[in-house]
Amino acid sequence: MQRRNFLVAAGAAFLAGCNEIGDSAWFGKVVDGAQNWHRGLHRALGGGRITMAPEYDRSAISPVFRANGNRTVDTDAYRAAEAEGFANWRLSVSGLVDNPAELSLEDIEAMPQRTQVTRHDCVEGWSAIGEWTGPQLSTILEAAGVQPEANFIVFRCADFFMRGPADNRRQVDYYESCDMDDAMHPQTIVAHQLNGETLPVANGAPLRMRLERQLGYKHAKYLTGIEVVASLDDINGGEGGYWEDVAGYQWYAGI
Template sequence: MRDVVEKSGLNRRRWLSGAFAVAGSAFVAACDSVTHNPVVQQALRMAHGLTYRAQRLILPREALAPEYAEHEISPDFKPNGSTNPMASDYVALRDGGFADYRLEVGGLVERPLSLSLAELRARPSRTQITKHDCVEGWTSIGKWTGAKLSAILEEAGLRPEAKYIVFYCYDALNQQEDGPRYYESIDLVDAFHPQTILAYDMNDQVLPVPHGAPLRLRVERQIGYKHAKYIRRIEAVESFDHIEGGNGGYWPDRGYQWYAGI
């Protein structure tokens, strides 16, 4: 199974990783023109919509990302994005060993949840060894264990109007107390995918702070910036209109694609 998926997706992954790296550099170099040029924005939205629909049409909903053997785990898995959030609420949790941490699950659900790490560890889980593809062009292989997001959402009971799952995080990339906090979102296809988990362990150890402790998203069929770290709460929503810039994520609000499937 792995060989078939690996061969069919290898070239696409390599191309997308390089394309995202080039796009990221171009975005940084021309941020103002992209942000303020309506023609460019419309073109990006049209391209994004085409990519999203094509991926959903071509790939089976439960097609698995490649999984690897223990000996293939990267000896030095580079942490991406924030590596040590300085927000006071996160620092207090970190200094207390995350004993007081609770994951809040709300929004368009029938039964809002508030789960401790111990309770999350008691929920249905999955362990997988997968490749992380970063928008910067590098990849690493790691072993992840975490609660199945699908099981958490089923326990909460999504309301019929729910279309997306939003992840709100503790980290602000500018490291300011009042800075914009990181957030990301996925649709229900990815939310209920068997490899989408809320990881609390990495490489058979408790998830370290640089990699998103105490809880991070692993959504294995998408580029690295979709894998939200330092998750504080989850919200089921019908649209992104009321959230930050209205594009479904910290980086999508700044010009990146919302759907980053690979």
């Protein structure tokens, strides 16, 4: 696992640093081909079954679950939401669905819950084990009524990064996505608790995605929206996620 994480990180760094090569058509085809091969192999290894990420006993939980990426959202709106315990936070469900919705935390907590103790593997090479609780994404999507042309789920977030030169900085929102197979997987949940407690701000409060068969950057924090789409091509940079757009990370980051 550590070796594979290193290779993914090294590949991302290579893509980010070698613009001339990275912009060439043939190189893009090589990267896309490798990613599709990885995705196909990952699914084929299950032999047609639903493959589950390993789950652990609570005794294996890490003493500290490291926070990575953004550790808060630097906006007045988020600080106000935090001050009121996220009582008015809403998770939108939109796109190719029959029943769009605006879900409160109370709505999320009233749904059937799944608790799982899993290992989080970061592209930087570190891991931590934590217990996550929340409804399965499949429950939310089934209630919304996903339309037949849907192929992907886009996760919208409140956090962002500032990009560009010092004299022309611009806000780029964090987002991520997955295909319908991962969206409907039993271990894909919208988590509101970590280790039996309310999700800490540094770990993505009040809601974060858990896609347990994917590397850590796919587990979007500060979740505000679930958008069901047919294609990722016209969304932000078109690569399916923030780090995929800005640094060339693989979209399919299956473990």
